[in-house]
Amino acid sequence: MSIARFWRETPRRYNLGGSKCTMCGTVYFPPRAVCPTCAHHRESIGKMEPFQLSGDGEVFSYTTVHEPAEGFEMQVPYVLALVRTVEGPVLTGQVVDLAPEDVRIGLKVRATFRKLREEGKAGVIHYGYKFAPAEDLPNRPPGRPRGAVGAPAGSESDRAAA
Amino acid sequence: MRDVAVLGVGMTKFGELWDRSFREIGIEAGLQALVDAKLSSGDLGALYLGNMASGSLIDQEHIGPLILDYAGLGARHLPAVRVEGGGASGSLALHQGYLAVASGLYDFVVVGGAEKLTDVPDATGNQITSSAADHEWEVVFGGTLPALWAMIARRHMHQYGTTREQLARVAVHAHEMGSKNPNAHYRNKVTLEQVIGAGPVAEPLGVFDCAPLSDGAAAVVLGPMELAHKYSERPVRIAASAVACDTMAVQHRRDVTTLDSTVLAARRAFEQAKRAPADVQVAEINDAYTISALLALEDLGFSEKGHAGPDFEAGRFARGGEVAVNMSGGLKAQGRPFGAVGVAQVVELVRQLRGEAKDRQVANPTLALAHDVGGTGATSVVTLLERAS
Ligand SMILES: [Zn+2]
Numbered sequence: 001m002s003i004a005r006f007w008r009e010t011p012r013r014y015n016l017g018g019s020k021c022t023m024c025g026t027v028y029f030p031p032r033a034v035c036p037t038c039a040h041h042r043e044s045i046g047k048m049e050p051f052q053l054s055g056d057g058e059v060f061s062y063t064t065v066h067e068p069a070e071g072f073e074m075q076v077p078y079v080l081a082l083v084r085t086v087e088g089p090v091l092t093g094q095v096v097d098l099a100p101e102d103v104r105i106g107l108k109v110r111a112t113f114r115k116l117r118e119e120g121k122a123g124v125i126h127y128g129y130k131f132a133p134a135e136d137l138p139n140r141p142p143g144r145p146r147g148a149v150g151a152p153a154g155s156e157s158d159r160a161a162a
Numbered sequence: 163m164r165d166v167a168v169l170g171v172g173m174t175k176f177g178e179l180w181d182r183s184f185r186e187i188g189i190e191a192g193l194q195a196l197v198d199a200k201l202s203s204g205d206l207g208a209l210y211l212g213n214m215a216s217g218s219l220i221d222q223e224h225i226g227p228l229i230l231d232y233a234g235l236g237a238r239h240l241p242a243v244r245v246e247g248g249g250a251s252g253s254l255a256l257h258q259g260y261l262a263v264a265s266g267l268y269d270f271v272v273v274g275g276a277e278k279l280t281d282v283p284d285a286t287g288n289q290i291t292s293s294a295a296d297h298e299w300e301v302v303f304g305g306t307l308p309a310l311w312a313m314i315a316r317r318h319m320h321q322y323g324t325t326r327e328q329l330a331r332v333a334v335h336a337h338e339m340g341s342k343n344p345n346a347h348y349r350n351k352v353t354l355e356q357v358i359g360a361g362p363v364a365e366p367l368g369v370f371d372c373a374p375l376s377d378g379a380a381a382v383v384l385g386p387m388e389l390a391h392k393y394s395e396r397p398v399r400i401a402a403s404a405v406a407c408d409t410m411a412v413q414h415r416r417d418v419t420t421l422d423s424t425v426l427a428a429r430r431a432f433e434q435a436k437r438a439p440a441d442v443q444v445a446e447i448n449d450a451y452t453i454s455a456l457l458a459l460e461d462l463g464f465s466e467k468g469h470a471g472p473d474f475e476a477g478r479f480a481r482g483g484e485v486a487v488n489m490s491g492g493l494k495a496q497g498r499p500f501g502a503v504g505v506a507q508v509v510e511l512v513r514q515l516r517g518e519a520k521d522r523q524v525a526n527p528t529l530a531l532a533h534d535v536g537g538t539g540a541t542s543v544v545t546l547l548e549r550a551s
Contacts, residue, residue, distance in 0.1 A: 009298060030299060036409075061320070061418060063312035064365040065304065070289050072304050080304050080364075082313055082413055090413040092310075093303045105320050116303065126302065 006126055013128035016111060018089060020051035027051050029089035055111030056134065057085035064100045071117030071126070079103050083131050097132040110134040163264045165387035167397040167550065170199025171509040176378035176497030177347040178280045184220050188229045188276040191379035191502075195272060199383040199393050203235055207268025209242040212255030212275035213501035218290045220278050229274065246501075248294030248536030249450060251275065252380070253405075253504030253543035260403040263384050275505035276379035279498075287375040291500075294537035296411040308372050308451060310412050310538045312364035315453035318419045319366070322468030324456065326366055330357035331474050332452035333370045333494055339481075340495025342521040347376045347497030371452040376497030380506035390550065396516040401437065401529070401546040404430035410540045419468075421539035424461035428533075431544040432463075439463035442546075443527035444514045445485050446507035448535040449492040458533055459487070462544070481524060489514060489522040504534035504543060515549045 011017045012030045019031030024038040028048075035044035062081040065072075072078060079095040081103065095103055096114065109131040116126040172194025174187045188211070196203060209230050217223045226242030245255040252275030259273035279287050292306045300310060318324045334354055340346035357370040383393075390397035406426035409415055416422055432438055439462060447462065449455035456470035464485055465473045473479070479487035490496040490510040493503055511530035513519045532545040 006302075013302075036414075061313040061317035063309050063316060063367075064362070065306065065309045065312075066362045066364065067288060067306065067308065069292060069301055069304050069306045069309075075304075077362075078304060080309050080313070082317075082418065092300050092305055092411065092413050105316070128303065130303075 003124055006124065014113065016053040016055055016129060018051045018053050019048045022047045022049055027053075027087045027089055029053055029085070029091060051087075053085050053087050053089065055085070055129070057083040057091070057109055057131070059095065059103060059105055059107040059109060060084040060090060061105060062095065062103050071119055081109075081131065083109055091129070094130040095132070096130050098137055102133075102137045107133060108135040164266060166260050166263045166384055166400045167387045167390035167394070168382050168400065168508065168512050168547065169201065169385045169390060169394040169397055170195040170197070170383035171381070171512045172198055173345060173380035173502070173506050173509045174378055175345045176376045176499060176502070176506070179377040180280065182377070184216065184222070184225075184276060184278040185228060185232045187278070187377060187379040188274060189233045191276070191381040192229070192233050192272055192274050195381040195383045201270060201383055201393055203238070205270045206235070206238075206240060206272060208240055208259075208262060208271045209235070210255040210259045210262075210271060210273045211242065211244045211501075212252035212273070212505060213244055213277060214246055214248055214251045215277070215290050215293065215500065218293070220281055229276070247541045249448075249498075249500045250504060250534040250536035250541045250543050251501040252506070253532065253534035253545060254541070256382070256504060256508060256545060257403050257405055257543060259384050260400055263386060269389070270383060270385045272381055272383055273505060274379065274381040275502035277499035277501045278377050279375040279500070280377050284375065291375070299411050299413065306364065307537065308367055309364040311451040311453055312367045314412065314418055314457065314538070315366055315451070318453060318456065321419055322471070324468070324471040326358060327354060328471030328475055329366065329371060329452040329456070330354050332449055332455045333357045335474075335480065336449060336488060336492045336494035339489055339522060340491030343491050343496055346491045346495050347374055348491070348495045367451055367453070373450045373493035373498035376499045378497055378499035378502045378506070380502045380509050382505060382508055382512070387550070397550045398512045398515050399548045399550045401548040402431035402434035403543075403545050404428075404434060405541065405543050406430065407541050408539055410537070412538050419457065421457055421461050421535065421542060423539050423542035424458060424533065424535065424544070427542040427544040428462045431546050435546045435548070437529060437546065441529050442485055442531045443529060444489060444511060444524045445487050445531040445533065446490060446492070446510055447487055447533040449488060449494050450498060450535065452494075454535065455488070455492070458535070462531065462533055481522070486524040489519060489524060504532065507532040507534060508545060508547065511547050515547060
């Protein structure tokens with residue numbers, strides 16, 4: 001992937017910047033130029049506002065991947081999940097800082113900023129969000145994970161964005 | 163709009179065809195279909211070619227005229243159009259050919275599908291497979307096509323109690339039918355224990371839950387129904403051809419355990435044909451992953467939501483069951499050369515409706531359904547085929 005192709009999505013992949021439809025209030029990630037669900041589809045053009053996700057959510061479904069995507073060869077096996085955020089949007093991302101056998105549907109997680117993948121030995125390193133447990137697990141101490149991204153739900157920056 | 167018939171069918175063997183090139187297999191299938199249709203190439207109006215990834219797989223785009231040229235039709239200057247829709251490319255090409263004949267623009271067209279997957283290493287083939295998912299928001303974060311389907315499977319198990327054994331039965335059935343199909347990539351039978359015990363790809367899916375990377379090509383000749391008896395002793399009418407799309411990424415779906423694209427394509431097809439799922443005797447459905455088949459059976463209307471696993475276990479979709487599903491062996495055993503898959507489904511069903519399916523023949527079918535999926539369900543195509551009286 002070219003540097004520009006990854007770089008242009010940095011605000012979303014680093015900071016969980018989504019969008020909110022001011023016509024119906026639905027939140028989207030990644031941001032949308034037009035509201036897919038709104039009855040006012042056409043009228044929502046130009047009415048989508050930036051919206052900051054908190055990074056809090058829970059595991060909606062998951063898998064442990066043994067045949068990796070390109071650039072993830074060194075991380076096998078890794079846990080991939082659909083995470084339903086507290087604001088509504090579902091995100092696809094790895095769940096880290098836990099043993100694969102500890103992941104389950106309903107597990108509370110929080111977004112954390114990590115290295116995603118490397119393009120070969122001399123290639124570009126891509127960074128972005130992954131998720132870490134936000135509740136007690138047998139094999140890992142609780143607490144806010146290192147490198148947490150996004151604002152806590154209902155914080156100043158959240159309201160400012162909305 | 164006028165009625166459209168399938169007048170001829172052809173396909174190559176599917177599998178690892180090391181000694182054969184993309185153009186060779188494409189032409190073999192097309193010429194077989196022309197001969198089967200008793201049609202002179204001078205009658206043809208256009209070629210539609212389904213293909214997903216020739217640029218990544220064999221460094222060749224612009225393959226419409228390539229196949230036309232090597233089929234000996236270059237000097238006729240026919241229009242040749244490539245159609246792409248991930249794994250559903252072949253059925254999408256069929257839809258375009260159907261529209262062209264139904265509209266009256268052309269009388270006779272060839273619809274082909276071809277893919278050459280084994281000219282790249284397996285790891286590259288798997289990456290190209292995943293390019294039918296959303297690269298920016300799934301693949302960049304570690305997603306692969308089997309991993310995304312695995313998350314659909316896990317959620318289906320959680321919500322409906324679908325079991326690992328029920329998933330595995332789909333693969334056992336596919337291999338059982340593949341053993342009766344001389345064109346199939348895999349002709350070996352497998353046991354439930356072998357499927358469950360195979361190495362993991364993306365849990366709960368293992369190696370035997372995933373269709374292989376195959377080479378292969380298939381083709382059909384379409385023409386107007388009113389002229390069909392002149393070119394075929396047993397023409398098959400296309401009773402409906404319907405396409406529906408959905409969000410690119412699984413994360414944006416209304417319901418992760420339902421392919422709305424399949425639900426809508428099926429609804430449109432049954433409405434067009436004025437028929438219902440209960441009227442179908444034989445079907446070729448997408449079983450790229452074992453979970454894909456269970457979702458398809460529910461979303462096409464053959465099973466209630468959440469019941470496909472137990473229904474499959476009960477034998478409702480076996481040969482001799484209520485709907486005989488994937489008599490070809492499906493994508494799992496017949497093979498998965500992306501662009502050829504949807505066209506090969508129609509080849510199998512036409513042979514079933516004509517009574518030419520030999521060891522795989524279903525007793526006297528009159529209505530057949532083909533179901534093709536791109537990626538994780540961003541595109542679905544449903545085709546209904548009917549034996550013409
Ligand atoms: Zn809206």
